[in-house]
Amino acid sequence: METLAAVVTLGLLAAGLYWFVCLLGSAEQKGKHASELSGGSLGREQVASTYRQYWTFFRKPKEIEHADRVPDLVDSFYNLVTDIYEWGWGQSFHFSPSLPGHSHAAATRAHEEMAANLLKLGPAMKVLDAGCGVGGPMRTIATHSGANVVGITINEYQVGRARLHNIKAGLDKLCEVVCGDFLHMPFDAESFDAAYSIEATCHAPKLSEVYAEIFRVLKPGALYVTYEWVTTPKFQPDNSEHLEIVQGIERGNALPGLRRQDEVAEIAKGVGFELVEERDLALPPALPWWTRLKMGRVAYFRNHVVVWVLTMVRIAPKGVDDVHEMLFHTAHHLTRGGQTGIFTPMHMILLRKPNNAAPAC
Numbered sequence: 578m579e580t581l582a583a584v585v586t587l588g589l590l591a592a593g594l595y596w597f598v599c600l601l602g603s604a605e606q607k608g609k610h611a612s613e614l615s616g617g618s619l620g621r622e623q624v625a626s627t628y629r630q631y632w633t634f635f636r637k638p639k640e641i642e643h644a645d646r647v648p649d650l651v652d653s654f655y656n657l658v659t660d661i662y663e664w665g666w667g668q669s670f671h672f673s674p675s676l677p678g679h680s681h682a683a684a685t686r687a688h689e690e691m692a693a694n695l696l697k698l699g700p701a702m703k704v705l706d707a708g709c710g711v712g713g714p715m716r717t718i719a720t721h722s723g724a725n726v727v728g729i730t731i732n733e734y735q736v737g738r739a740r741l742h743n744i745k746a747g748l749d750k751l752c753e754v755v756c757g758d759f760l761h762m763p764f765d766a767e768s769f770d771a772a773y774s775i776e777a778t779c780h781a782p783k784l785s786e787v788y789a790e791i792f793r794v795l796k797p798g799a800l801y802v803t804y805e806w807v808t809t810p811k812f813q814p815d816n817s818e819h820l821e822i823v824q825g826i827e828r829g830n831a832l833p834g835l836r837r838q839d840e841v842a843e844i845a846k847g848v849g850f851e852l853v854e855e856r857d858l859a860l861p862p863a864l865p866w867w868t869r870l871k872m873g874r875v876a877y878f879r880n881h882v883v884v885w886v887l888t889m890v891r892i893a894p895k896g897v898d899d900v901h902e903m904l905f906h907t908a909h910h911l912t913r914g915g916q917t918g919i920f921t922p923m924h925m926i927l928l929r930k931p932n933n934a935a936p937a938c
């Protein structure tokens with residue numbers, strides 16, 4: 578009798594754990610199971626130390642003296658967060674304004690299709706996705722426009738994920754992914770008909786360098802659209818609450834320092850682009866982009882418990898729970914950035930490489 582009770586109890590516990598971890602998934606997306614959380618391209622034993630190294634570097638981004646180390650640390654950051662992002666957010670690593678009566682997936686898609694429409698993309702065009710993540714935007718844009726998309730990401734693990742998703746979606750003929758640094762791209766000058774970057778160039782230590790590199794690979798007359806993370810004119814550097822929010826955003830997102838809204842178009846013009854249009858896509862009538870982050874205390878708590886249990890039983894590598902906790906705080910700072918209006922992750926600038934631009938040497 579006692580044995581039976583023990584077996585039933587154990588069975589119930591195992592079923593409960595399976596339900597909690599594998600079936601429940603995260604609050605947002607069931608694309609990746611919690612039990613698959615890894616450290617990207619890192620070995621299991623490297624996760625905790627890589628996180629410590631990341632944290633030491635990005636803790637005080639304004640004091641970064643070694644800009645040349647940024648791409649490597651951004652790569653480490655994406656080894657740490659890519660699975661958590663896919664599990665808890667989906668395959669598109671960006672924000673979008675909420676659309677009343679529509680799902681997060683629909684709002685995300687609309688934000689991506691807007692980029693394709695601004696670029697006037699169509700079949701047979703070749704478009705660059707600078708900082709492509711695991712390719713959510715690339716697949717939407719290829720499907721919507723019929724264009725060929727070539728994505729570049731510094732993170733090898735994301736390349737594998739993106740290629741897998743492209744094959745599963747039947748889009749591997751239209752979508753290609755390359756591992757590399759968008760500051761030094763392995764592409765010929767004047768080889769693209771258009772380019773876009775969605776919430777990615779904020780990782781560049783010098784924005785002028787990534788814009789110049791994108792300018793180089795575009796054909797004369799080609800359009801480039803980018804969604805930039807910037808502080809708005811409401812940000813007051815001498816306001817301690819504002820400063821805390823901005824620094825929280827920077828250290829939780831591997832940013833070498835947020836730019837001001839009024840800087841980005843000037844930087845683009847400085848490398849030779851013509852400004853076609855500039856607009857903060859977060860401004861009304863757009864509805865708040867940060868409401869999705871407020872998924873609720875229960876959901877965050879549940880995710881936290883799932884990650885903690887998985888780390889304790891060593892299904893997830895040691896350190897993944899710390900990364901998850903860091904993201905929890907990041908979500909808070911991002912939400913505060915949105916609520917106070919001092920930060921936007923979607924300052925859109927549409928640029929053109931002039932028809933008479935001198936060929937790059």
Ligand SMILES: C=C(CC[C@@H](C)[C@H]1CC[C@H]2C3=CC[C@H]4[C@H](C)[C@@H](O)CC[C@]4(C)[C@H]3CC[C@]12C)C(C)C
Pocket residue numbers: 603661662664665666669670671672776777779830831877880881901904905907908911
């Ligand atoms: C553009 C960038 C990334 C933007 C967003 C996709 C991510 C920023 C913060 C991330 C998250 C925060 C909280 C996580 C939560 C604790 C976890 O349980 C589930 C995943 C999160 C919601 C996660 C998802 C992705 C973000 C929203 C930057 C890096 C330039």
Ligand SMILES: C[S@@+](CC[C@H](N)C(=O)[O-])C[C@H]1O[C@@H](n2cnc3c(N)ncnc32)[C@H](O)[C@@H]1O
Pocket residue numbers: 648651655668669670671707708709710711712713714729730731732735757758759760774775776777778780781
């Ligand atoms: C927040 S993610 C956005 C990904 C994608 N645009 C999306 O919306 O899903 C930022 C991306 O920029 C890439 N990235 C950052 N710095 C890079 C660099 N120096 N070279 C290439 N890619 C970089 C990261 O690897 C990541 O894929």
